[in-house]
Amino acid sequence: MFQQLPIPFLILSFLTILSALYVVTSKNPVHSVLALIFTFFTISAHYVLLNAQFLAVVNLIVYAGAIMVLFLFVLMLLNLSKDTEPVKSNWWGIAAAISAGSLLLIITAAFQVSGEAIAKNPVEGIGLVKALGKVLFTRFVVPFELTGILFLAAMVGAVLLGKREKNNAVLIPKEERSDS
Protein backbone atom coordinates (compact mmCIF):
# COMPACT_ATOMS: atom_id res chain seq x y z
CA MET A 1 0.00 0.00 0.00
CA PHE A 2 2.78 2.42 0.91
CA GLN A 3 5.46 1.30 -1.54
CA GLN A 4 4.31 3.34 -4.52
CA LEU A 5 4.04 6.59 -2.58
CA PRO A 6 6.67 9.26 -3.25
CA ILE A 7 9.36 9.55 -0.61
CA PRO A 8 8.74 13.26 0.33
CA PHE A 9 5.11 12.56 1.11
CA LEU A 10 6.02 9.57 3.27
CA ILE A 11 8.72 11.43 5.18
CA LEU A 12 6.47 14.45 5.74
CA SER A 13 3.54 12.35 6.93
CA PHE A 14 5.80 10.38 9.24
CA LEU A 15 7.25 13.58 10.74
CA THR A 16 3.79 15.12 11.10
CA ILE A 17 2.34 12.16 12.99
CA LEU A 18 5.47 11.72 15.11
CA SER A 19 5.60 15.36 16.21
CA ALA A 20 1.83 15.39 16.83
CA LEU A 21 2.25 12.38 19.08
CA TYR A 22 5.05 14.17 20.90
CA VAL A 23 2.75 17.16 21.44
CA VAL A 24 0.23 15.08 23.38
CA THR A 25 2.68 12.83 25.22
CA SER A 26 5.39 15.26 26.29
CA LYS A 27 5.44 16.09 29.98
CA ASN A 28 7.02 19.50 29.49
CA PRO A 29 4.57 22.09 28.03
CA VAL A 30 7.37 24.05 26.34
CA HIS A 31 8.44 20.91 24.45
CA SER A 32 4.81 20.43 23.46
CA VAL A 33 4.61 23.94 22.02
CA LEU A 34 7.85 23.48 20.07
CA ALA A 35 6.66 20.12 18.74
CA LEU A 36 3.39 21.73 17.67
CA ILE A 37 5.30 24.45 15.81
CA PHE A 38 7.23 21.71 14.03
CA THR A 39 3.92 20.00 13.20
CA PHE A 40 2.66 23.23 11.64
CA PHE A 41 5.82 23.46 9.56
CA THR A 42 5.30 19.96 8.20
CA ILE A 43 1.64 20.73 7.48
CA SER A 44 2.78 23.81 5.57
CA ALA A 45 5.07 21.55 3.56
CA HIS A 46 2.04 19.40 2.82
CA TYR A 47 0.26 22.50 1.55
CA VAL A 48 3.16 23.18 -0.80
CA LEU A 49 2.91 19.61 -2.08
CA LEU A 50 -0.81 20.18 -2.59
CA ASN A 51 -0.21 23.30 -4.73
CA ALA A 52 -1.71 25.56 -2.05
CA GLN A 53 1.17 28.00 -1.83
CA PHE A 54 -0.83 30.87 -0.35
CA LEU A 55 -2.14 28.68 2.46
CA ALA A 56 1.35 27.36 3.16
CA VAL A 57 2.65 30.87 3.76
CA VAL A 58 -0.43 31.96 5.72
CA ASN A 59 -0.22 28.82 7.85
CA LEU A 60 3.39 29.64 8.73
CA ILE A 61 2.65 33.28 9.50
CA VAL A 62 -0.60 32.83 11.43
CA TYR A 63 -0.07 29.54 13.22
CA ALA A 64 3.66 29.13 13.68
CA GLY A 65 4.28 32.86 13.82
CA ALA A 66 1.41 34.34 15.79
CA ILE A 67 -0.66 31.76 17.63
CA MET A 68 2.19 29.60 18.87
CA VAL A 69 4.19 32.63 19.97
CA LEU A 70 1.10 33.65 21.97
CA PHE A 71 1.04 30.18 23.53
CA LEU A 72 4.74 30.38 24.37
CA PHE A 73 4.28 33.81 25.93
CA VAL A 74 1.42 32.62 28.14
CA LEU A 75 3.40 29.52 29.06
CA MET A 76 6.36 31.59 30.17
CA LEU A 77 4.13 34.18 31.83
CA LEU A 78 2.51 31.50 33.97
CA ASN A 79 5.91 29.94 34.64
CA LEU A 80 4.73 26.38 34.11
CA SER A 81 7.27 23.63 34.14
CA LYS A 82 7.45 19.90 34.47
CA ASP A 83 6.64 19.71 38.19
CA THR A 84 3.42 21.70 37.87
CA GLU A 85 2.14 19.27 35.27
CA PRO A 86 -0.85 17.42 36.74
CA VAL A 87 -0.70 13.66 36.48
CA LYS A 88 -3.53 11.43 35.45
CA SER A 89 -3.98 7.78 36.24
CA ASN A 90 -3.39 5.15 33.58
CA TRP A 91 -7.09 4.49 33.32
CA TRP A 92 -7.61 7.94 31.83
CA GLY A 93 -4.98 7.20 29.21
CA ILE A 94 -6.53 3.85 28.34
CA ALA A 95 -10.03 5.34 28.11
CA ALA A 96 -8.80 8.26 25.99
CA ALA A 97 -6.87 5.91 23.70
CA ILE A 98 -9.92 3.69 23.26
CA SER A 99 -12.12 6.69 22.44
CA ALA A 100 -9.69 8.21 19.95
CA GLY A 101 -9.00 4.79 18.42
CA SER A 102 -12.71 4.19 18.01
CA LEU A 103 -13.10 7.49 16.18
CA LEU A 104 -10.15 6.62 13.94
CA LEU A 105 -11.62 3.18 13.22
CA ILE A 106 -15.10 4.52 12.48
CA ILE A 107 -13.94 7.27 10.10
CA THR A 108 -11.58 4.89 8.33
CA ALA A 109 -14.28 2.23 8.00
CA ALA A 110 -16.80 4.78 6.76
CA PHE A 111 -14.33 5.93 4.16
CA GLN A 112 -13.60 2.35 3.10
CA VAL A 113 -17.31 1.86 2.42
CA SER A 114 -18.04 5.10 0.63
CA GLY A 115 -14.77 6.56 -0.58
CA GLU A 116 -14.40 4.99 -4.01
CA ALA A 117 -16.24 7.59 -6.08
CA ILE A 118 -14.02 10.60 -5.39
CA ALA A 119 -13.04 12.47 -8.52
CA LYS A 120 -9.39 13.14 -9.15
CA ASN A 121 -9.31 16.32 -11.11
CA PRO A 122 -6.39 18.56 -10.22
CA VAL A 123 -6.42 22.06 -11.68
CA GLU A 124 -3.24 24.10 -11.61
CA GLY A 125 -2.95 27.57 -10.14
CA ILE A 126 -5.94 27.71 -7.80
CA GLY A 127 -3.71 27.94 -4.73
CA LEU A 128 -1.97 31.11 -5.81
CA VAL A 129 -2.67 34.54 -4.33
CA LYS A 130 -4.16 35.88 -7.55
CA ALA A 131 -6.82 33.20 -7.90
CA LEU A 132 -7.68 33.05 -4.20
CA GLY A 133 -7.85 36.83 -3.90
CA LYS A 134 -10.24 37.02 -6.81
CA VAL A 135 -12.60 34.56 -5.13
CA LEU A 136 -12.14 36.08 -1.68
CA PHE A 137 -13.00 39.61 -2.74
CA THR A 138 -15.93 38.75 -4.97
CA ARG A 139 -17.95 35.80 -3.75
CA PHE A 140 -16.72 35.75 -0.15
CA VAL A 141 -16.41 39.47 0.49
CA VAL A 142 -19.22 39.55 3.10
CA PRO A 143 -17.72 36.81 5.30
CA PHE A 144 -14.34 38.46 4.82
CA GLU A 145 -15.67 41.73 6.22
CA LEU A 146 -17.46 39.90 9.02
CA THR A 147 -14.14 38.42 10.16
CA GLY A 148 -13.08 41.99 10.93
CA ILE A 149 -16.00 42.31 13.34
CA LEU A 150 -15.10 38.92 14.81
CA PHE A 151 -11.53 40.05 15.39
CA LEU A 152 -12.72 43.27 16.99
CA ALA A 153 -15.00 41.31 19.33
CA ALA A 154 -12.19 38.87 20.17
CA MET A 155 -9.79 41.72 20.84
CA VAL A 156 -12.24 43.54 23.11
CA GLY A 157 -13.01 40.27 24.91
CA ALA A 158 -9.35 39.41 25.42
CA VAL A 159 -8.54 42.88 26.76
CA LEU A 160 -11.57 42.83 29.04
CA LEU A 161 -10.69 39.39 30.39
CA GLY A 162 -7.07 40.26 30.86
CA LYS A 163 -7.75 43.46 32.75
CA ARG A 164 -7.01 43.16 36.45
CA GLU A 165 -9.92 44.12 38.67
CA LYS A 166 -9.80 45.44 42.22
CA ASN A 167 -12.11 43.01 44.00
CA ASN A 168 -11.71 39.87 41.98
CA ALA A 169 -14.03 37.02 42.87
CA VAL A 170 -11.77 34.11 43.69
CA LEU A 171 -12.49 30.43 43.28
CA ILE A 172 -10.39 29.39 46.26
CA PRO A 173 -10.06 31.06 49.66
CA LYS A 174 -7.06 33.26 50.20
CA GLU A 175 -5.36 31.06 52.78
CA GLU A 176 -5.20 28.14 50.34
CA ARG A 177 -3.27 30.09 47.74
CA SER A 178 0.38 29.27 47.39
CA ASP A 179 1.46 32.87 47.12
CA SER A 180 0.12 36.47 47.03
Added chain:
Amino acid sequence: MSLLNIFNQVEISHYIYLSTVLFAIGLFGVLFRRNAIILLMCIELMLNAVNLLFTAFSTYMGDSDGQIFVFFIMVVAAAEAAVGLAILVLVYRNTRKTDVSFLDQLKG
Protein backbone atom coordinates in the same frame (compact mmCIF):
# COMPACT_ATOMS: atom_id res chain seq x y z
CA MET B 1 3.23 23.40 -11.60
CA SER B 2 3.97 21.51 -8.45
CA LEU B 3 7.41 20.63 -7.19
CA LEU B 4 6.61 17.01 -7.82
CA ASN B 5 3.92 15.63 -9.99
CA ILE B 6 2.31 14.40 -6.83
CA PHE B 7 -1.19 13.85 -8.12
CA ASN B 8 -0.15 10.86 -10.18
CA GLN B 9 1.32 9.16 -7.15
CA VAL B 10 -0.64 10.21 -4.06
CA GLU B 11 -4.32 9.40 -3.86
CA ILE B 12 -6.67 11.62 -1.92
CA SER B 13 -7.33 8.63 0.36
CA HIS B 14 -3.82 8.97 1.78
CA TYR B 15 -4.58 12.53 2.80
CA ILE B 16 -7.85 11.37 4.34
CA TYR B 17 -5.99 8.77 6.41
CA LEU B 18 -3.32 11.28 7.46
CA SER B 19 -5.91 13.85 8.54
CA THR B 20 -7.91 11.23 10.41
CA VAL B 21 -4.83 10.11 12.30
CA LEU B 22 -3.96 13.71 13.18
CA PHE B 23 -7.52 14.38 14.31
CA ALA B 24 -7.52 11.25 16.47
CA ILE B 25 -4.22 12.28 18.05
CA GLY B 26 -5.71 15.68 18.87
CA LEU B 27 -8.81 14.07 20.34
CA PHE B 28 -6.65 11.77 22.44
CA GLY B 29 -4.79 14.80 23.74
CA VAL B 30 -7.99 16.62 24.64
CA LEU B 31 -9.24 13.59 26.55
CA PHE B 32 -5.95 12.65 28.17
CA ARG B 33 -4.24 15.86 29.21
CA ARG B 34 -5.34 18.13 32.03
CA ASN B 35 -3.18 21.15 31.41
CA ALA B 36 -5.49 23.72 29.79
CA ILE B 37 -2.74 25.08 27.52
CA ILE B 38 -2.08 21.62 26.10
CA LEU B 39 -5.82 21.22 25.64
CA LEU B 40 -5.97 24.38 23.54
CA MET B 41 -2.97 23.17 21.55
CA CYS B 42 -4.67 19.85 20.87
CA ILE B 43 -7.71 21.76 19.60
CA GLU B 44 -5.39 23.64 17.24
CA LEU B 45 -4.02 20.30 16.09
CA MET B 46 -7.52 19.03 15.31
CA LEU B 47 -8.31 22.25 13.41
CA ASN B 48 -5.15 21.76 11.39
CA ALA B 49 -6.11 18.19 10.53
CA VAL B 50 -9.40 19.50 9.15
CA ASN B 51 -7.56 22.28 7.31
CA LEU B 52 -5.27 19.76 5.64
CA LEU B 53 -8.26 17.71 4.51
CA PHE B 54 -10.04 20.81 3.18
CA THR B 55 -6.95 21.76 1.19
CA ALA B 56 -6.49 18.25 -0.16
CA PHE B 57 -10.09 18.07 -1.36
CA SER B 58 -9.93 21.59 -2.77
CA THR B 59 -6.83 20.79 -4.77
CA TYR B 60 -7.99 17.41 -6.00
CA MET B 61 -11.41 18.68 -7.01
CA GLY B 62 -10.00 21.80 -8.66
CA ASP B 63 -12.22 24.13 -6.63
CA SER B 64 -10.78 26.99 -4.61
CA ASP B 65 -13.70 27.28 -2.16
CA GLY B 66 -12.07 24.79 0.20
CA GLN B 67 -8.94 26.91 0.49
CA ILE B 68 -11.06 30.00 1.24
CA PHE B 69 -12.72 27.99 3.98
CA VAL B 70 -9.32 27.06 5.41
CA PHE B 71 -8.50 30.76 5.45
CA PHE B 72 -11.61 31.48 7.52
CA ILE B 73 -10.85 28.57 9.85
CA MET B 74 -7.43 30.08 10.50
CA VAL B 75 -9.06 33.45 11.29
CA VAL B 76 -11.47 31.86 13.76
CA ALA B 77 -8.63 29.81 15.29
CA ALA B 78 -6.61 32.96 15.89
CA ALA B 79 -9.55 34.66 17.63
CA GLU B 80 -10.25 31.51 19.62
CA ALA B 81 -6.65 31.22 20.78
CA ALA B 82 -6.59 34.86 21.91
CA VAL B 83 -9.81 34.63 23.93
CA GLY B 84 -9.01 31.13 25.24
CA LEU B 85 -5.61 32.18 26.50
CA ALA B 86 -7.09 35.29 28.12
CA ILE B 87 -9.59 33.09 29.98
CA LEU B 88 -6.72 30.79 30.91
CA VAL B 89 -4.68 33.64 32.37
CA LEU B 90 -7.76 34.73 34.33
CA VAL B 91 -8.27 31.21 35.72
CA TYR B 92 -4.58 31.00 36.62
CA ARG B 93 -4.75 34.35 38.39
CA ASN B 94 -7.63 33.10 40.52
CA THR B 95 -6.58 29.53 41.22
CA ARG B 96 -2.80 29.42 40.62
CA LYS B 97 -3.36 26.34 38.48
CA THR B 98 -4.02 25.55 34.84
CA ASP B 99 -5.50 22.17 35.69
CA VAL B 100 -8.91 21.89 34.04
CA SER B 101 -10.13 19.30 36.54
CA PHE B 102 -9.99 22.04 39.16
CA LEU B 103 -12.78 23.86 37.35
CA ASP B 104 -15.42 21.35 38.43
CA GLN B 105 -15.85 23.63 41.44
CA LEU B 106 -17.55 26.19 39.24
CA LYS B 107 -21.15 26.73 40.26
CA GLY B 108 -23.52 27.80 37.56
